[in-house]
Amino acid sequence: MAALYEGYTLCGVGAVQNSSNIGILGVEQGRDIDHVLVTDSSRCITIYKVSDQRATGSWSVKQGQIISCPAVFNTQSQEYVVVTDDKVVRVWKEDDVNLEKAFKATVSADVLRVLSATDSEPVVLFCCGAVRFLDLLLASPQQPIEHVLAEDEIIRWSTIVKAEHQLVILFSTEQRGEHCLYVQRFNPNTLVKHRFETEPCLSAPISFSATCRGSNIHLLYLYLNGSVYESVLPLRSSSTGAEGVLALSRSLCLSLPLGEEKLMSGAVVVLDEAHVAVVGFPHPSAGACKDYLCIWNTHFQTLQACKEMAGRIYSQLWCYSGKLYIPHGKMLSVIPFECQKSSLAAALGKLKQTSQSAESKSCSFVSSWTAQTYSDVTQTTEIKSRMATRNNSNVKSVDQLIEHIKTSAVEDVQAEVGEFIRRTPQADLQLAVGRVALELVSRSQTDANFYPQCVFLQLLETRYLCYSVCPELLSLAMVKKDLHLCQIAFQIFSDIPEAVTCAYLKTILSTSDSEMETVNLDTDSVMFMKELTRAQSRSDEEGGQLNGFCSPALESDVSDTLSNKLQRDPLALDMSCPVGLHKGALLNEVLQTAYSDRPLLPHLKDLTVPQVIVFLQYLRFLYFKYCHDAHKQIRALRTPSISQIIDWVCLLLDAHFTVLAVAPEAKRLISDLHKFVRSQVKLYAELGKIEGSLQVLNSKRSEDFGMYAIQVIELF
């Protein structure tokens, strides 16, 4: 799972006219992970302490001079290096005030960039393709520089990769529409030229990102058509470059969705082995706007996190030590992110769920790929062939259906979709349902009068939908206050993001009970709530008949509240359900949703104090109820388990700890909860003590008869 956190602005960017992306020349790592070096395209180099969001040093060049490449920090000599006017290399230290007074050297050829990696000498890359170590170059600045590239070959992009004490310079060039990648290795110096595979419709890669994993360099590059390819280059190569031009093998690792608008630029940066950050490409469900920063999982091709960036995006993106640096509008923002180790479960919705609900979830979208057994396949192909012969004309193709959805009335759509679901073979349905749902949602969003709830329910019942396929469905349902649809979706989807879960929770808690009772809900869940509350009233009636057992801890702690009702059974729960039946049923659904606690916590903080208190009251009610009526099993398909309830109590307390500590109305609630938990802890501690003895009794019982016994054995 990956997440983008709330970002902040590092600095403003003076946009330069008639240039697509030259607001900032580059952002480079400073002397430690908290410092970055921002070179803007005017004349200024600034060091920022990122955590403080403030500049700690700034240098600028004289009027008339131009900074021609991003400044870098040489970690070996603790000096900054920049090139001005293509040929003048300037080196200065942190405490040098004036750049003009710093060391400078003029070299004999145009410098493209100075590349610096941690703990190694910076490398100077010349426009002609030659490379020199900085110290060797400065020793004799006027040394002749050879021409490596052809006359009209231009370097488009370059980077340095360092691993295992091996430096590798990568740069891509363009020459008359042909794109090549050069790999410069040191010790021994080799330069290998690779040609990018080209397809007629593809132009050039627009963005590159290289990382080193193991003994290979992984180069990711992005094309304008949204394809992200990966090429793997060995860190150490035996080839000397003498073999001529090698083809660069590649594999497609991500195909980004394209909007209608024609894209001009975009950028990709690798975050870890499974995640990439992309800017300049539209969010798959947010329509035309492309000002999104997205994190995609390349293993599962899923969108993991996204953030809308205000203002124009320049297709520039840097990533240093867990933070993304993205210039947009008139500012450079820092966005911390986190990528957790991805598993299929995490990528699709974490599935922390246990207990009885597991079986009902097993037929969700994910597992349906594997659940299709051989017989299934044969069956569907049979049906398919039968259909193909019989009513080929009757069943609309998906494309026809989608065209139809765009225009037809709700009733027609409902009939069409119903027919489509019935007639389409399972395997095809799986692929089609998502498209149909997407189309329905986008129509509903634009057309306020169009909201085919029954169709959505039908689609959900196929169980081929999941949150990732159609993320907007849930938010649409919440906007429309369609709690029934939400409930079914929460039952079926296993990959609902924590943010959406919290939004739904908020919706439920903010809806009044009276409004809620009118909603038509899943009967099973309502039955469960009825049973739960009835059990309470019944135990009120039958209170006296239970035996005289009474938990001493509970009694002593709660005696002040119960003293006036001592005649009643102390076990009977003196508590009514703090929320209505329907609200309880919906909350139960939320409790059973899979989540990861860390991403959930920040969203949980959005709840208001009264909402928190109501929810906590309900959780306390459930918890007490479960503990008291542990012997009663209420028959229902889906019930929250006691561990789920406790987990949510913990989460809620964690998220609102300070608020609950000071809110006067929460005091009673918290202290009740505390007393009860304490008594439970005592009880379980006591139970833990006898466990050992019971175990011994159990194991010894059969064999131990002492020194002598007279037994009867029978042989057959």
Next chain:
Amino acid sequence: MGEFKVHRVRFFDYIPSGIRALAFNRDTERMAVARIDGSVEVFHCSDRFFQEKIIPGREQCGTEGLSWVGERLFSAGLNGGITEYDLTNQKVKYTIDAYGGPIWTITGNQQGTHLAVGCEDGTVKLFEVNEDKIQFERNLDRQKSRIISLSWHPSGSKIAAGMIDMIQIFNVETGHSIHRMLADRGVGTSQSKECVVWGVVYLSDGTIISGDSVGMVKLWDDQTGTLIKSHNVTKCDVLALSVSQNEDSLVAGTSEGTVVQFQFVSVVLGKDDKEWVRTRTFKNHTHDIRAVEEITTAVVSGGMDAQLVVRPLLDKIEVRSAASALRKIHFPHRRLVSCARKSGLMLFQYPGHLELWRLGESEGKGLPGSSLFVKRNPEKLLHLKVKGEDHIHCSAVSPCGEWIVYSTASSLRLYRLHCDNNNISITKISKLPKVLSSANQLCFSSDSSHLISASTQSSVHLVSLSQAGCKFVGTLKPKSGSHQAIHLLATSEDGKWLASASSDHDVHIYNLQTRKAHCTVPVYSSAVTAMGIHPTTNCLFMMYADQQMCEYSIEQKQYTDWSRTVQRKGLHRLWLERDTPCLNVMFNPQNPSHVILHDTYMICIIDQSLPLPDDKTQFYNQLTLKSLPEEQRKSHSHAFKLCKNFKDILCVELMSDQSLVVVERPLEDVAAQLPAPIKQKKFAT
């Protein structure tokens, strides 16, 4: 088939004695085991490790070393004497004093001409082995500290001696020391503790291998007297070393209970440069390993936990079989309990005393699997201490419960028990016939009128018992064959027949009425472990160490048809794979077709009227039969009915009231009485 009332007895506090030394005779494939109580046992390695011979120990014996010279067995101990054993009659032949104080080690050269002993006073004494005795020859140069371990060079010209903090190499010719090699003490706090070289092995290529109290196995060169290599094997002591015959494998026993194997292998494949490389570690003991021997296909080890462990080396075994499985021998292959069948008494034989117990009584009846209410608890009637230092060799109580007899190496004592109401008294029968000076095995005739004592030269003495005393009746001798000691005796119910089995596998049958040898059962390659004469048919039923069984008709002097059928069809694989010998054969007078057998882990009733199982039938079928309805059981049952409810069985006896006595000695109880092992740090403790 039947219910049995079982007296389950666990109050026999038998503690096997720890193993102190092992000696393997490659020619005869016999393993001699010396225990801490001074007893010496001989196991037949190629006959399922059957315990052929037991020579009981004596107090204050302190055996420290064992050595074979040819087929003669010698031991030496802390009492300063060297003992030779008479293996034929299973007793001590003679003991001579070496006059060097306590002896720590004894070893014979490969030529079989000399014995060397290492003494407390720092001398290595050489004894010449003569025809019938040993003769002191001379001392090697006397050293300052005691000699702990010795090893001859295979040529017999040099001896390596392990001492405290050093190893000496002696030239046997001159008696002078050639080299002195210093063993390092441990580091740190153990620096002040001396390093005891517990074991040395002298290889034919001149390499000397030593194991010491610092936990090192060290390799030395005898030419230069230098250390070649050292292996740290343990944090505690390396107590025992043994090398294989072809000197390509070495095993070291440690006080942690592990056996570490080293092999002489070429480090680079295909090259001749061989090195001693530590290869395997076996852990089968809980306590110190005091002795270890590598035999042809296995490593045999023994130590303070009193079990003899035979750990097969699977790389040297061609066919995996029951004979090549891991074997742990906990209990002697002799009966230590005898029961008075008609009066409900049990006689427990401890090394130094006898205990007589009366069984308890139950009340009412119970369902199979249940325990009955014990109306009267078992009662210890008698505690009879042995006179003298010798340990008991054998003992018996008569079926009527009136007579008790036991024998040590030097004397035989017969007692008469008087039991009126609760007053128990015994009288020793004095003036025993001279022939009853000692016995290898004792038994009473079934009517308790005669005592039968197996004596030297395979002879059996018959003594009649009466109120007045006892009277020598006669001596029975086998017509021919060897004269190995008898280890099993069986009388027939009618008092007519007597069968005797000796350790060279001879089984002789005598007619007690005519007092003549009747016949000899054809000799089988395996030793007889138990036998009994059927009360009605007078057939001799014999169990062998290789788990075969034979039934021999005494009257017809031939194997019975059933026995031939068994031999023809073969026994079930699972039966043959059992690794403890059957120790008793009993018959159920109410059902003549039933033979009751037991070993350490099971009781088996063989119903000779039922079909024999073949390898396809389910052998352990009691649970299946239990679940079947009565009428179907018949079709599923076979001749072998095994009861595995009991384990660590020392004795099973069928009493005349049809109840079974099962004497168990749970190994946990034995372990609880052993001294604490070396404390080893376990994970998370």
